[in-house]
Amino acid sequence: MPSYATAGGEEASDRTAALAARCAACHGPGGGRGAIPAIAGLPAREIADKLRFFRDAGPKRDVMTTRASRLSDADIDALANYFASRTPDRPD
């Protein structure tokens, strides 16, 4: 579980953990560092902007477009904060 608190309290952070685990399947634990762009440690603002771009205007036949399509604004902000606080060397 992420150890930081979010606005919605613990239940929201459980939800973030479940959401962030989805990202690990392609980006690697904690946001990775491979050919699929690393997201660990990026500024939260940048991550949130990218996720909103994919959700609202993502290219067709793109994995990120389908993944982001189901995210709420609160989910996006929580994920952005979560990955901004990770480093590839301390993934979980």
Next chain:
Amino acid sequence: MAFRPSRRAVVAGLSSALAAVSARGAARPRLVIVGGGVGGATAARYAAIWGRGALDVAMVEPSETYATCFFSNLYLGGLRSFDSLVHDYEALARRPGLRIVRGFVERIDRERKLVALSDGSSLAYDRLILSPGIDLDFGSVPGYSDVAAEVMPHAWKAGPQTKLLKARLDAVPDGGLIVMIAPPNPYRCPPGPYERVSMMAHALQAAGKRKTRIVVLDPKDKFSKMGLFQEGWDRRYPGVVEWQDPTIHGGIKGVDAATMTVATDFEERRADLVNVIPAQRAGRIARDAGLADATGYCPIDASSMRSAADASVFVIGDACIAGDMPKSGFAANSQAKVAALAALADLVGAPPTPAYYESTCWSLLTPTDCVKVDGVYEARGGRIKEVAGFVSDTGEADERRRRNVDEAQAWYDAMIADVFG
């Protein structure tokens, strides 16, 4: 003694619930996981991370190493070594709160919540996650058996079978005949047989064997990414691949390993290589435990992966019936996270978290041409339903297909780290 979550913890989230469990100082709740494949190892890894030592997690797996079926077709195509497919459990074994038990589960006593291992020992559980993968139904192809598989490999479980298929492929003479018998639905990795055909065709081309043909005898009249594969075969390997549906072959009568022949309703042919991929069902341990229905696979609750037959058991991966999701490693990894969180919530009394599911499968047509199928899924009306997704388009630009290859390679490394890291 049966485990009971404390009432006080039920209102809080997972963190407080975990703290409450630790503070009680009682015996830690026990989670047992059967199978150290993609589903089982992911579940073990996440239960250990999320449980933060408050759970006693044990994963039972007979093998010391795991060879991935995914990318085994690339090994056949000569694009990867076999060793690059093999992974061990050393990093997982170092995770606090996680024990890896080398053993084979012989029997599950659901009444007493015990799994019995073949060495006579047993493990008690409060929650059980099963990810035993598939069993092959050799009898689905007359004449086929585990003995015949030594001559006509299936290579649908990665290991010695995969190496045997590669050796036999490399030995096929120019002008020879390869026959694949494709499996009926539902089976592990829907695009897998057709990616395999593509990679075999590539290996033949790379070896300069221009006159060798591949005939696919399919019990189905259509298959995953069919238009994409057929376009790829026509364009990249013209005249090499002949795919036959039941209206063309009339029915698959059987095989004879002694004479290397394959009989259909219309003819009997001798081949230089026969790859038989038989029908499949859930791994035996799940069926013997009474968790499967008449289809041979295990029904589950779509929002938690909990077995429809037993509230203390979860079934994930290829062995379960996952609605619109394919039987893929990606899907097993995604289902494992849902089951781990649901089991944890049961055991420490935290409220359940919404279930997220997804799967993307990349298939290589050539070393520089890769297509993909993608889906995002949610629990809807009692089943796992696709809510977003796509399939690559026919006629896409070469550049896009090349990028898909890079994406697939990067995915492999990320997935391995997410399962075994």
